[in-house]
């Protein structure tokens with residue numbers, strides 16, 4: 001990969017370390033923390049510096065275009081999940097419910113509204129007022145959420161409409177008639193968004209800047225796909241639902257930046273080294289699992305601990321795909337010689353993958369089960385998220401009955417601690433592992449390893 | 458000289474309302490022997506909007522799948538859908554799993570919300586012989602190219618349906634369907650105009666039944682019923698009671714039980730509503746004699762349509778169209794409802810209430826479920842609200 005520092009994220013002149021610098025041990029977690037702190041610090045002063053700010057989501061966000069206009073990106077989902085991690089979500093949810101929000105709507109939205117109403121520092125800093133929001137139809141709640149900001153901040157909310165899989169066994173190949181029609185629609189919308197960005201920032205669209213950002217996204221995607229593929233190895237070098245959360249955080253927040261490329265490069269290097277050393281996330285990996293759904297951020301470590309004490313590791317999660325832009329395959333790379341067309345083509349395909357993971361979950365899960373050699377699937381129904389949860393019990397029925405794969409269904413919430421019932425969840429997890437053991441699943445270290453090759457960024 | 462026969466309008470209207478009531482309650486799908494003449498199958502479609510004309514031109518009876526009401530026993534769906542999903546999605550799943558909808562030729566849902574999108578996957582896993590689709594109606598009708606994209610989606614649907622019925626669907630057939638559906642929509646617009654002008658002549662629940670029947674019976678029959686109903690309604694001699702004029706919103710997808718609407722009718726004149734708004738989606742006729750009828754449908758969808766909480770359109774801010782309904786209906790207040798567990802509806806309900814607070818308009822907030830069976834408490838709330846309005850208006 002190249003180490004040239006073309007540009008860093010807006011608001012900083014800090015350069016990413018060059019690849020040939022003296023080797024220092026890489027700790028993805030602490031490095032991720034550092035990058036997050038820097039990101040929040042830059043956001044805090046963005047309004048003062050009169051730099052444009054956009055509120056975006058982790059799916060369908062057109063970051064490449066926004067970055068080419070030097071927008072700062074605020075990810076309200078990440079702010080909300082941070083309230084869960086920091087155990088302050090209950091207070092913000094209470095404030096929004098007192099304001100009138102229903103107990104039955106997304107707790108991320110409620111935490112965000114609570115933070116807006118309290119008008120105080122958010123988990124890691126004060127969020128700037130946005131000039132624009134970009135949401136998408138990938139999750140219906142994104143749109144309603146953006147409409148709340150639209151009312152509050154009196155600023156435009158752009159909804160990127162991304163067509164998904166229309167029916168089962170739906171095959172779309174790059175360049176076929178359906179893909180071309182969908183890409184054309186996405187490109188039309190990008191042109192419209194570009195016009196809006198020009199108006200807000202007073203800058204002309206620079207297609208070369210877009211290509212540069214895309215080039216860096218390509219590098220990140222290659223590293224990211226290699227990192228995911230490396231977890232096919234047994235023992236799995238990381239836990240998709242713990243370590244993986246930091247990785248996708250960087251994939252989102254630093255998408256298309258020099259820092260992002262560097263993080264992912266070092267991450268791949270680190271994970272590859274672990275695989276070479278035969279080092280697994282859990283000391284003795286006994287069960288490989290697939291996690292479907294989102295974490296419960298108020299009990300994130302506890303959730304993982306309940307599984308790891310049994311030697312269970314989440315080798316893969318669909319969360320890593322849909323919440324990281326859907327770019328989970330090497331063919332999803334931008335052709336930087338045709339920046340805008342290619343952006344539309346890849347976005348259309350990636351969005352479709354992200355959507356298919358949920359709305360036709362059984363089709364892709366069958367393959368993921370094989371690819372990652374998993375012994376069982378854990379479904380986590382999230383009370384406040386119909387995007388991941390509404391079809392989950394039915395998908396579980398399909399996976400367990402038709403594919404004869406052991407499954408576990410647990411229910412809680414993203415960040416609302418009222419829905420985490422520790423004793424009940426622990427009982428279900430224990431019963432699941434007992435059943436897995438009875439199937440003769442214990443001690444499966446041998447003979448299951450699948451080998452990951454990867455490709456070079 | 459023979460005596461002139463004075464038609465008994467009230468009896469005629471009652472007969473029509475009875476027909477509409479029984480059609481609305483019937484969740485069964487007609488089998489091949491029961492299909493009305495000219496139809497070879499049925500196409501189920503989920504709210505909010507569906508281009509019925511394309512199914513009609515294919516010879517398929519479009520049936521709007523509106524859940525299971527408050528009489529359905531849930532036997533299968535509870536195990537297949539989380540308890541936090543709205544009732545219409547759960548009961549639609551039940552109707553699919555218990556065989557009630559087995560006779561459908563196909564089922565089409567839309568990206569109105571995440572729960573509704575999941576129905577296509579549930580269908581494909583459990584009813585693999587039926588065509589199950591998401592028709593991707595756009596959430597960004599503002600960008601140039603939206604009409605072209607909708608037209609492409611409609612052409613895709615047209616091709617799918619043609620494959621299913623085994624013959625092509627001609628432009629001429631679609632044009633003729635547009636003419637028929639325009640007529641029906643015109644009649645429904647008249648119905649709503651009566652509600653705004655003389656709400657004592659037609660209650661919300663009666664108007665609802667007249668519209669709802671059209672979600673199941675052939676358009677030809679629906680047009681006939683409406684053509685007979687309208688003069689009968691106009692002839693009605695009903696004294697205007699002392700009731701406040703209100704609008705009702707929140708009925709765009711999951712349907713409130715009829716008893717709930719009757720409860721509101723008892724205390725208020727509901728001069729406008731968003732019940733079954735997809736049936737009345739266009740604000741004007743779809744152009745009839747144009748070269749490309751699919752384009753006419755797509756362009757009308759983007760340019761001349763109503764609004765709903767589940768479509769984002771920069772040109773139709775949610776607060777604005779609520780205010781327009783109040784203004785056009787000369788309404789004193791609003792009843793803001795939402796279906797339980799309906800995320801978009803619940804979000805909108807709150808922010809509508811904030812809009813009304815800012816505008817100084819009174820409102821009542823109600824939450825409902827299609828499966829509700831008890832209305833006493835709601836009746837008390839509505840009565841108290843109506844009385845306070847009358848007191849304030851006196």
Ligand code: SF4
Nearest residue numbers: 543570573710711799
């Ligand atoms: S009632 Fe609401 S949540 Fe349920 S399908 Fe309709 S729009 Fe979606």
